[in-house]
Amino acid sequence: MSQSNLIRALPKAELHVHIEGTFEPELMFEIAQRNKVNIPYKSVEEVKAAYDFYNLQSFLDIYYAGANALLFEQDFYDLTWAYFKKCKEDHVVHTEIFFDPQTHTARGVHFETIIQGIVRACDDAQAQLEISSELIMCFLRHLSEEEAFKTLEQALPFQSHIIGVGLDSSELGHPPSKFARVFAQAREAGFLIVAHAGEEGPAEYVWEALDQLHVNRIDHGVRSEEDPELMARLIRDRMPLTVCPLSNLKLRVIDEMESHNIKRLLEKGLCVTVNSDDPAYFGGYMNDNFEAITQALDLNETDLKQLAINSFEASFLPLATKQHWIEHIQRIS
Ligand code: HPA
Ligand code: ZN
Numbered sequence: 001m002s003q004s005n006l007i008r009a010l011p012k013a014e015l016h017v018h019i020e021g022t023f024e025p026e027l028m029f030e031i032a033q034r035n036k037v038n039i040p041y042k043s044v045e046e047v048k049a050a051y052d053f054y055n056l057q058s059f060l061d062i063y064y065a066g067a068n069a070l071l072f073e074q075d076f077y078d079l080t081w082a083y084f085k086k087c088k089e090d091h092v093v094h095t096e097i098f099f100d101p102q103t104h105t106a107r108g109v110h111f112e113t114i115i116q117g118i119v120r121a122c123d124d125a126q127a128q129l130e131i132s133s134e135l136i137m138c139f140l141r142h143l144s145e146e147e148a149f150k151t152l153e154q155a156l157p158f159q160s161h162i163i164g165v166g167l168d169s170s171e172l173g174h175p176p177s178k179f180a181r182v183f184a185q186a187r188e189a190g191f192l193i194v195a196h197a198g199e200e201g202p203a204e205y206v207w208e209a210l211d212q213l214h215v216n217r218i219d220h221g222v223r224s225e226e227d228p229e230l231m232a233r234l235i236r237d238r239m240p241l242t243v244c245p246l247s248n249l250k251l252r253v254i255d256e257m258e259s260h261n262i263k264r265l266l267e268k269g270l271c272v273t274v275n276s277d278d279p280a281y282f283g284g285y286m287n288d289n290f291e292a293i294t295q296a297l298d299l300n301e302t303d304l305k306q307l308a309i310n311s312f313e314a315s316f317l318p319l320a321t322k323q324h325w326i327e328h329i330q331r332i333s
Contacts, residue, residue: 001333006304007290009332011325013094013311014087014275014286016219016242018138018168019076019118020067020100021278022083031078032069039069051281056200056251057170059281067103076117084125084133086279090286093325096134096316097122098166101151102143111154119161134163134316136194139182141167141174148182156189163316164192166219167209171201176208183213192216192316194242199253203227210239217242217314222253225261235269240314244277245293246284257296266303273311305329 001009025047032039041047047066053059070076080097087095097118104114118135125131137155139148155162165186167179176183176195183193197209199220206224209215210233221241224230234241243262248254265272274293279285284292290307293299299307312325 001301003294003299003301003304004291006301006332007287007294008091010304010308011091011093011328012286012308013096013273013315013317013325014092015096015217015240015273015311015314016098016244016275016277017083017095018098018100018278019080019083020070020103021063021282022086022280023066023070023079024082024280027078027082028066028069031075035069035071035075037069037071040065051250053251053281056172059251059278060169063278063281064103067100068107070104071107071109073113073117073120076114077121080118080121081124084121084129084131086285087125087131088129092131092286094132094312094315094317094321096136096163098136098138098168100138100140100168101154102140102147105151105154111158115158115161132317132321135161136164136166136192137162138166138168139179140169141178141196142170145179145182148179149185152182152186152189159189159191162191164194164216166193167195167197167213168219171196171199171205175201175205176213180208180212187214194219196220198223199248200251203230206230206234215239216316220244220248220253222248222261222265225265231268231270238271238313240271240273240310241265242275242314243272244275244282245289246279246282247277249292250282257292260293260297262293263297263299263303266306271310271314272307273314274307305332 025044122133193215194217195209196219198206203226217240219242312322
């Protein structure tokens with residue numbers, strides 16, 4: 001089987017995708033129009049032309065502006081449903097979706113509106129597309145600890161729909177330690193824990209995510225390679241890194257895909273996974289990410305299968321379900 005056919009044939013779990021980052025320009029226009037919200041672009045082409053980023057912040061400014069169109073339960077449903085259809089095309093059979101409530105509650109949208117729209121799409125995806133999902137609520141790290149505590153409080157009535165909490169937005173200057181007390185409370189309440197660390201930030205932020213937030217996974221983490229002791233720790237604990245190749249390229253974490261370290265990390269024994277992060281902004285969904293690294297880094301069948309296996313190993317699925325998918329992948333020839 002060719003690499004491209006194998007990529008398509010592999011069942012995959014996506015563990016790092018921001019639902020607001022799946023907002024395609026066409027849907028953005030449609031929803032902005034029906035909600036009578038002004039967005040600073042005249043056409044879909046103009047939106048796409050604005051997607052030329054030089055670092056994380058230059059992307060985030062545009063990403064938060066786009067999210068302004070989302071107001072009603074149906075908007076969150078439409079956004080999430082559109083993403084599930086992409087999952088189906090790419091044979092993503094399970095996804096753990098980030099959402100950023102603070103991006104919306106700051107504009108007067110109720111927490112309940114956001115979660116109900118997303119959850120209804122998740123239920124429909126299970127019933128109609130046979131795609132399972134979980135939700136992970138992220139705190140915006142450029143906001144205060146107090147704001148994060150308030151958001152955690154708002155989430156408690158909906159805890160049955162939210163498997164974990166995470167940390168995203170502007171990394172530099174906002175280390176994980178800023179939120180140690182919020183994450184302690186979230187853990188106490190029974191949430192699993194993830195955090196973006198080591199994307200633009202240093203290896204030190206990955207140490208903080210491990211030792212102060214007690215994460216179950218690291219999101220990105222590609223800068224961990226700069227610290228051999230950290231690498232040894234990640235390997236020893238088989239701590240997953242949810243890597244996002246096209247994101248790293250678009251946000252200039254790397255200069256060219258050929259210099260991405262995902263293959264090296266895989267060879268060193270880290271549990272790395274492939275993910276799309278903000279696919280509407282970064283030029284592709286799950287299989288596009290697999291294709292890009294396969295071509296640039298010359299991945300073989302064993303590498304591709306291991307990456308798909310890792311995605312289930314690192315997921316928050318029940319053990320028996322993980323084993324089912326892993327055995328399924330091992331049988332593909
Ligand atoms: N990093 C941090 N925050 C984010 C990202 C990211 O890649 N995508 C959406 N929010
Ligand atoms: Zn991310």
